[in-house]
Amino acid sequence: MSFQVFERNFCARLLASVTSVVLLLTLTSCAAEPKSDASAATKASSTEVKKLVLRVGFISTESKLPIGPEGWAIEKGTLTPALKSLGVTEVKFFPFNGGPALNEALASNQLDMGLYGDTPALVGRAAGLKTRLINQTRVGQNAWLVTKKNGPRSVAQLKGEKIGVAKGTYPHRYLLGLLEKEGLAKDVKVVQIPSADAKAALERGDIAAYPFAMGTGPTVISQGFASIDQAKDHQGLVGTGVSIVTEEFLSQHPDLPQKWNQTRQQALQEIKANPEAFYQFAAKASGDGPLAVVKESYPLNLYPNEPFTPEGLKLLNSTKQFLAAQKLLKSDFEIKDWQVSSP
Template sequence: MLSFKVGTGSISKNKFTSRLSTSVACVLLLLTTACSQGETKSAQSIEAVNVNNTDVSNISTLRIGYVGSSEPTGALGWAKKKGILERELQKEGFKNITFARFPNGPDLNEALVAGQLDVGSLGDTPAIVLRAKGVETRLLRISQFNTTAWLVAKKNGPRSLAELKGQKVATQKGSYMHRYLLGLLAEAKIPKDVKIVHLMTTEAKAALERGDVAAYATSSDLGPYLKSQGFPVIDSSANHQGLSGTSLVVATESFLAKQPDFPQKFNAILTEAAKDLKANSEEYYQYHAQITKYPIDIIKVSFPLKQVSEEPLPADGVKLLEGTKKFLVSQGLAKSDFKLTNWVAEEK
């Protein structure tokens, strides 16, 4: 049985990736250099901005981690770009806001565990797995829901799920795409007939072109892009109830203990940003396309604005999140079950 190892960039050892121990990864994070807001510097595979440990009893710097491109997308990214985040948080006493970019959720989890972040924006699967291990985080917000995952095949390769038997399929383990792939194979009753290997999304196109893998379970934007490049699409999570993903914003309990008003204030900021990006959709799509380097038509397909939540806990998002949690627990991928209501941060 597959099992997630929280805090590592991969879950199983394979030809595509090697694992760092938690201690080594934390050392790498501590070696990063502090930067001002909007700047980015690299440390190994993690691009981080000021992730040094901060005394939470005298907080003047808010440390935010996110998974993705050079800048965050969605309401968080828009709040940053438009100055909403800085303007409103300075009113709350935060003199600095720093951002750390991570290649995937498990790496961001490491920084949360190490006390190097206050807030994290990541996918549902790594966030749930971390909480299920008893790590003290609180759910602030479902920022996006019904995020589509895609199963894309190599050219001249399989064209159906049945043809994947005996084949090697890759995905970014620990992600919502991984959870989709596991659920999909379970639905097709072939979970033991397919070998799943870890591969970062940045390596997916080259691996498919070389024929290293028969198919790749990928993200909402890379899927349509690969399709536009002639790679056949076998399936998408949009065809299966409960297999699409959600994007979450979480915070550490140690941070919230010192900032009890933060959930309400931060959610108000992201709600304002969500409404603003919808009201200025063309400008937002230009921004999103610029930072992700995908054509704008791909962004419009992969990021429909109806998926962006204007409220912290939309009913459809909560239902999807509960289904994801139950699946991860039932498969032994999440260590223990917990109530979502107990995970949600209270707004003072």
């Protein structure tokens, strides 16, 4: 064999050997990578399983916590531990300016629960939101009809005027009921204005009046605006607050209503045993508002001891019937089929 032939054979064998080694290393590397990824995925999955955040929406223009037993329980550190057996590791509260916005968040799966007025909750359910009612947080929510400065001084004087309202809220239901009762339904123009913009609209004179909800109503009155009517002065026009949970979350955690209501009841007992501490909490949560305003907004008799009461369910049914008569519900349903039965 000549040297040239030997050289050619040697180079060919060397090339084949190098190619085999490179191929082997490549295959080894490729085989190892999925194992590493799978291991990382398993660890990530394990971490995710350990974390279950309960996302709760509520209505507020200034507070970061709901003012009531639920906010008190999270402030005192008792709410999350009470839900530990469900796998809940954290409860996050998200404020919304109004019920319609909260409904949108529920519809897009950004929330698991909602604490808000009966009107938007009913409208949402009738529109197809898959929710279940687990309690009534408040029974007898007041609303204040506030007028612009140097404006109308009686409901009768609203004839021919423009009134603002956040449509789809419990003050909206109060306003419609009041105008109907006073025979003014066809003699005023009702326009949509978010509650956050209402004070400015009154100051500019864009509207003659606006129905404010709890918290905001007494606040603007303390700033010099006049109230010419209140929901509590009319039978059937006060609102109720409700707690709802999505059907999806409830199906995965069927014990939530019982645990939630037990914790809420315990917090309410603490509040009623020490009301001044509760009002200090409420004042701080609402931006260090005056105690007198906070006490007028959140009287303790608003909060029922039981998840459902005869009075609360009567008001809820009355509101649903009114909304249906006003053609504000896309479908009809029975309250008893919506609510989760108490254990």
